[in-house]
Amino acid sequence: MVIDSIIIKNFRIYKGEHKISFPRSVNKNVFIISGDNGFGKTTILVSLIWCLYGKLMSDVDDKFKKEIAESFGYKNFAKSNLNKSIQNRHNQFKITDEEKLKIIKNGYLDFDPTHQEFRDLNEYSVTIIFSNVFLPSIPCEYVTIKRTYDAFIELETVQILVDGKENELTKEVGPEIFINDFILSREIAKFFFFDSEKIVSLAEMKTTQDKRKLSIAYSEVLGVKKYEDLKNNLENIRIKFRRKSADLEDRDKLNKLFKECDDLEKLIDHSKSKQINNDIEILNKRQISEQYQEKLIREGNSISVAELLDLKALRDGLKSKDITIKNKLRELLDLAPFAIAGSKFVNAHNQMVLEQEYNQNNINSTIFNDRLRKIQTELFQQFDDNSLPNEESTILKRIVNNVFKSNFLKSVIPQTQVKILLDLSASEENEFKSIIDNIRFSYNQSFTQLIKDDKNNKILLTKIIRKISQAESNENDLLIKEIRSAKTKIDKIIIELEKDNRKISEEIGSFQRELTIKSKMKAELSKRVSVDESDRCKDEIAERLILELDEFLLRLKSEKKASLEINIKHELNKLMHKTDFINSVHVDIKGDIIDVRLFDKDQLEIKKESLSKGEQQLYATAILKALVDESEIKFPIFIDSPLQKFDRKHSNKIITEFYPNVSEQVIVFPLLEKELSEKEYQTLLPNVCSSYIIRNYSNCSYLQEVAPDLLFIKIQ
Numbered sequence: 001m002v003i004d005s006i007i008i009k010n011f012r013i014y015k016g017e018h019k020i021s022f023p024r025s026v027n028k029n030v031f032i033i034s035g036d037n038g039f040g041k042t043t044i045l046v047s048l049i050w051c052l053y054g055k056l057m058s059d060v061d062d063k064f065k066k067e068i069a070e071s072f073g074y075k076n077f078a079k080s081n082l083n084k085s086i087q088n089r090h091n092q093f094k095i096t097d098e099e100k101l102k103i104i105k106n107g108y109l110d111f112d113p114t115h116q117e118f119r120d121l122n123e124y125s126v127t128i129i130f131s132n133v134f135l136p137s138i139p140c141e142y143v144t145i146k147r148t149y150d151a152f153i154e155l156e157t158v159q160i161l162v163d164g165k166e167n168e169l170t171k172e173v174g175p176e177i178f179i180n181d182f183i184l185s186r187e188i189a190k191f192f193f194f195d196s197e198k199i200v201s202l203a204e205m206k207t208t209q210d211k212r213k214l215s216i217a218y219s220e221v222l223g224v225k226k227y228e229d230l231k232n233n234l235e236n237i238r239i240k241f242r243r244k245s246a247d248l249e250d251r252d253k254l255n256k257l258f259k260e261c262d263d264l265e266k267l268i269d270h271s272k273s274k275q276i277n278n279d280i281e282i283l284n285k286r287q288i289s290e291q292y293q294e295k296l297i298r299e300g301n302s303i304s305v306a307e308l309l310d311l312k313a314l315r316d317g318l319k320s321k322d323i324t325i326k327n328k329l330r331e332l333l334d335l336a337p338f339a340i341a342g343s344k345f346v347n348a349h350n351q352m353v354l355e356q357e358y359n360q361n362n363i364n365s366t367i368f369n370d371r372l373r374k375i376q377t378e379l380f381q382q383f384d385d386n387s388l389p390n391e392e393s394t395i396l397k398r399i400v401n402n403v404f405k406s407n408f409l410k411s412v413i414p415q416t417q418v419k420i421l422l423d424l425s426a427s428e429e430n431e432f433k434s435i436i437d438n439i440r441f442s443y444n445q446s447f448t449q450l451i452k453d454d455k456n457n458k459i460l461l462t463k464i465i466r467k468i469s470q471a472e473s474n475e476n477d478l479l480i481k482e483i484r485s486a487k488t489k490i491d492k493i494i495i496e497l498e499k500d501n502r503k504i505s506e507e508i509g510s511f512q513r514e515l516t517i518k519s520k521m522k523a524e525l526s527k528r529v530s531v532d533e534s535d536r537c538k539d540e541i542a543e544r545l546i547l548e549l550d551e552f553l554l555r556l557k558s559e560k561k562a563s564l565e566i567n568i569k570h571e572l573n574k575l576m577h578k579t580d581f582i583n584s585v586h587v588d589i590k591g592d593i594i595d596v597r598l599f600d601k602d603q604l605e606i607k608k609e610s611l612s613k614g615e616q617q618l619y620a621t622a623i624l625k626a627l628v629d630e631s632e633i634k635f636p637i638f639i640d641s642p643l644q645k646f647d648r649k650h651s652n653k654i655i656t657e658f659y660p661n662v663s664e665q666v667i668v669f670p671l672l673e674k675e676l677s678e679k680e681y682q683t684l685l686p687n688v689c690s691s692y693i694i695r696n697y698s699n700c701s702y703l704q705e706v707a708p709d710l711l712f713i714k715i716q
Contacts, residue, residue, distance in 0.1 A: 001130055001131075001132050001133050001134075001183075001634045001635055001636075002022065002024065002130070002131055002132055002634075002636060002664055002665050003022050003128060003129065003130055003131075003636050003665060004021070004022060004129045004130070004131050004142065005019055005020060005021045005022065005128075005129045006019070006020045006022075006044070006047075006048065006126070006127070006128055006129075007019050007020075007125075007126070007127040007129075008020075008044070008047050008126055009123075009124055009125045009126070009127075010082060010083040010086050010123065010124035010125070011043070011047045011050075011081055011082075011083065011124045011125075011126055012040065012043045012046075012047070012081055012083060013039070013040040013043055013083070013696075013699070013700060013701045014040060014043065014047075014083065014700070014701055014702070015083045015085055015086060015700035015701075015702075016700075016702075018702055018703050019703075020033070020044075020692060020703060021690070021705075022636075022665060022667070022689070022690070023689060023690060024689075025689045027686075027687070028686075028687055028688060028689035029659075029660065029663065029664055029665055029666055029687060029689065030659050030660070030666045030667075030668060030684060030687045030688045030689060031665065031666070031667045031668070031688070031689055031690055031691070031692075032668055032670065032688055032690075032691035032692065032708070032711060033667065033668070033669050033691075033692045033694065033703070034669070034670050034671070034672050034676075034691070034692070034693055034694065034711070034715065035671075035693060035694025035695070035696075035701070036671070036694075036696070037671060038696075039694040039695075039696045039701050040694055040696075040701040041640060041669040041671075041694060042195075042640055042669070043701075044669070045193055045195075045638055045640055045669070046064075047126045048126065048128065048193065048638070049064070049189065049193055050081070050126060050147065051126035051127070051128055051145060051146075051147045052128070052145065052147075052179050052183065052184065052186075052189070053176075053179070053186050053189070054147060054156060054158065054176070055074045055078075055156075056176060056186055057186070058074075059186045059187065060186050060189045060190055060193070061189075061190050069276060069279060069280055069283070070280070070283060072280060075154055078149050078151070078154075078156065079151045079154070081124060081149065082122070082123075082124050082149075082151045083124065083700070084699070085698075085699070085700060086121055086124075087151075118152075119150070119152075122150050122151050122152035122153075123148055123149065123150050123151075124148070124149055124151075125146055125147060125148040125149070126146070126147055127144065127145070127146040128144075128145050128146075129142055129143070129144050130142060130143045130144075130145070130183065131143075132634070133182070133183070134182075135162070135169065135182055138162065138167065138169060140162050140163060141163050142163060142164075143160065143161070143162055143183070144159075144160070144161040144164070145158070145159075145160050145175075145179065145183070146158070146159045146160075146161075147159075158175040158176075160175050160178060160179075184633070184635055187225075188631070188633070191624055191627055191628060192628075192635050192636065192637055192638065193638045194624065194637075194638070194639060194640070195640045195641055219594070223556075223560075223631065224553065224556060224557060224560065227549060227552065227553055227556065228553065230549065231546055231549045231550070231553070234542045234545055234546050234549070235523075235542075235546060237538075237542050238526065238539055238542050238543065238546075239254075239522070239523075239526045241535040241538065241539050241542075253525060254522065254525050254526060257518055257521055257522040257525065258522065260518050261515060261518050261519060261522060264511050264514055264515040264518065265515065267511050268508055268511045268512060268515070271504050271507055271508045271511065272508065274504055275501055275504050275505070275508075278497050278500055278501050278504070279501070281497055282494055282497045282498065282501075285490050285493055285494045285497070286494060288490050289487055289490045289491055289494065292483050292484075292486055292487035292490065293487065295483050296480060296483050296484060296487070311464055311467060311468055312468070314464055315461065315464045315465065315468065318457055318460060318461040318464060319461065321457055322454075322457055322458070322461060325450060325453055325454045325457060326454075328446075328450055329450055329451075329454065332443065332446060332447050332450065335435060335438065335439060335443060338435055338436075338439055339439050339443055339444075345436065345439070346436075348432075349432065349433075349436050351421055352424060352429060352432060355420060355421075355423065355424070356429065358420075372404055372407060373404075375404075376400060376401070376404045379400050380397055380400070383396055383397060557589050560630065561587045561589055563630060564587050564626060564627075564630055565584075565585045565586065565587050566585075567625075567626035567629055567630060568585045568587075568596065568622055568623060568626045569582055569584065569585040570626075571621075571622035571623075571625045571626050572585070572598075572618070572619065572622040574653070574657050575618050575621065575622055575650065575653045575654065575657060575658065576615070576618055576650070576653070581600070582598050582599070582600070582606070583599055583600050583601040583602075583603070584598075584599045584603070585597070585598055585599070586599065596623065598619075614650060618650060621654070621658060624662075625658060625661075625662050628662060628663065634663075634664065635663070636663055636664070636665035636666070636667060637662050637663040637665070637666045637667070638667045638669070639666065639667070639668050639669065640669045641669070641670075641671075641675055642654070642668050642669070642670050642675055642676060651680055652680070652683060655680055655683050655684045656683065659684065659687060660687045672711075672712065672715050678712045681711065681712065685708060685709065688708040689708070690705065690708065691705070691706055691707075691708045691711045692704065692705050692706070693706055693711070693714060693715055
């Protein structure tokens with residue numbers, strides 16, 4: 001599946017209608033859409049996700065959920081997407097209140113030209129035209145999806161055309177299900193529309209809840225979820241049969257458990273709704289608190305709001321850096337006693353090596369001598385068993401004894417020269433060696449640099465804190481006191497709301513534990529309840545299918561696990577410039593949790609949070625590539641903020657290995673010279689099919705198509 005074109009009309013910063021075409025060309029799969037910050041690169045990504053999913057876009061990524069929450073609901077969010085200059089023209093439009101009420105009540109039914117012009121000022125839309133779409137039993141060349149929103153009557157409509165005409169399939173299943181099932185599931189959309197800066201979150205999944213959410217997406221991409229859903233549906237059918245059972249007592253118990261589970265689910269939903277309302281309230285109160293803080297600073301100091309924000313960001317960054325430096329110093333200080341010991345530590349190492357050689361030599365000579373003695377004993381036994389005359393037997397034994405005695409091995413290192421002092425085990429010897437290698441080759445340099453970084457960081461942090469403190473001076477000023485008092489009250493409300501949210505979280509946890517117990521009881525009871533004769537055959541078929549699905553899912557997960565491990569390792573080692581940095585990848589599947597673990601050549605786990613930001617981004621990129629390959633889903637890849645956090649070598653790997661191979665269409669939204677240099681672009685150029693520059697005039701953006709080889713000339 002590929003995109004032929006995108007049409008954006010009056011969406012956010014794009015006033016009027018703008019079309020982006022994606023022509024197909026052999027061996028050229030990359031499309032560049034570039035522009036300055038704030039000109040609308042990310043807006044194009046948001047418009048595509050809105051076009052596909054509408055109010056369900058919050059399921060794609062938490063950032064959309066947050067944006068909708070900050071707008072106090074989807075309706076306000078949808079209204080805010082209308083281009084601002086169009087909104088201003090709408091406010092100046094001459095139309096009577098009576099006509100407005102009529103439009104709200106009946107829509108634009110009279111097709112009055114004046115009303116049509118008024119309607120154009122209220123509407124925005126996004127259209128995506130797909131080709132190579134596979135629809136079961138329906139011949140299809142292209143599919144058009146157009147989502148429109150009228151901000152005045154608050155009406156959202158979706159039109160889906162197959163080869164330019166409406167189709168019974170889209171009418172029957174509805175637009176949302178059609179898009180989710182036949183175009184791209186919203187659970188996996190994040191793997192195809194991603195922000196390179198933010199995908200590092202894949203490497204920072206720590207909580208079980210985060211891992212569970214990500215695992216749902218993994219299951220969807222790998223094709224596991226649809227079989228799990230089928231199994232769950234069959235289990236629900238079996239429970240439904242039992243609820244109809246003639247076994248009245250057990251049926252009543254089962255119905256009671258169903259009601260209790262439903263009540264608990266409602267309580268959980270209600271609690272989550274309260275949490276969301278609290279989050280919105282906290283967000284609003286924080287904005288008010290920040291406004292008071294800005295007033296305090298403006299009254300007490302000439303510092304500007306922009307300078308204050310910069311100071312705060314710098315302070316927070318320095319505090320974070322201070323924690324990182326301290327953690328590294330703590331690790332190095334663990335080795336300090338060994339470094340201080342100096343020559344004694346080297347003597348201990350030499351003693352260890354001597355003991356190793358002595359032990360190894362003794363082991364080898366002992367084994368050899370024991371073997372010779374055994375052969376000697378067997379020969380003497382043969383002499384005795386063959387009844388040789390005493391004189392001959394004695395001569396033979398003496399000869400054999402002399403020969404063997406001259407061949408016995410003696411210790412290369414005499415025992416008198418080696419005194420066993422350490423007697424370390426093999427693992428202790430390896431640990432000792434790694435410590436001394438660290439101290440010999442890198443410890444001093446690392447320690448010196450960290451001390452220097454710590455000193456510089458503290459000096460700068462002290463200066464910044466002093467500046468912020470000076471900005472909050474003049475405590476005796478009455479106006480400042482009043483502002484500070486108001487801020488304190490708001491901050492107390494925020495603390496109470498956060499406390500309430502923690503309490504709600506505990507309640508949700510309690511409800512979920514109870515729901516899990518009740519669900520297990522429900523499942524157990526449903527197994528015992530007898531089924532009416534009319535449903536018995538269906539129940540047996542459902543049971544057989546569930547067992548077959550269990551076996552199939554076990555095999556499928558095992559195959560996907562092995563294949564995914566190989567794929568992720570291959571992609572990581574292909575993208576990273578550290579040779580064989582990742583020795584093995586383990587994909588752990590435990591219940592509904594899928595976790596990816598990395599190991600080095602010594603089979604020690606590499607903590608993903610210990611990777612640099614660039615390496616975390618590479619890890620996330622490798623996961624995305626592996627998942628896309630495993631899923632065999634053909635869909636364009638959209639990449640915002642490319643090559644962020646990458647050094648030159650890694651950038652080159654992404655350009656040469658990732659972009660040309662990840663999809664038939666790769667649409668990249670770079671900030672030229674910052675996220676994509678001219679030299680890097682020249683490497684990418686052979687794969688670039690077309691390019692656009694986002695221009696801006698009077699706070700409205702438009703797209704200018706330019707020849708790929710002239711992109712850097714035109715941008716200047």
